[in-house]
Amino acid sequence: MIVRISGEDQYLLADEYSEELKRLESAVVGVVDGGRADGFDEAYGALLDYVRTHGTPIGDADIESSQVILPPADLSFEEAGREFTGEGLIPD
Numbered sequence: 001m002i003v004r005i006s007g008e009d010q011y012l013l014a015d016e017y018s019e020e021l022k023r024l025e026s027a028v029v030g031v032v033d034g035g036r037a038d039g040f041d042e043a044y045g046a047l048l049d050y051v052r053t054h055g056t057p058i059g060d061a062d063i064e065s066s067q068v069i070l071p072p073a074d075l076s077f078e079e080a081g082r083e084f085t086g087e088g089l090i091p092d
Helices: 015-033 037-054 077-083
Strands: 002-005 010-012 056-058 068-070
Touching: 002 037, 015 037, 015 077, 037 068, 037 077
Parallel strands: 002 068
Antiparallel strands: 002 010, 010 056
């Protein structure tokens, strides 16, 4: 799966990491849906860190079509309310 973090890079994430990625995204959705702004930075940071840690950066010369586009790291809780709703951003 190719994941883009807006304003950063694209990452190739092996299929074996997709379930944990979905779990982390579900945690973000839960925080947003629950209106708990105090837990958002930690949950969203964990999602981004997982992509950065387990993904392999794709060079600028090799830009591919992304299956998932995550908002930038400086996403506010209010902005997240428009992005992370219902089923979230990561396809099943």
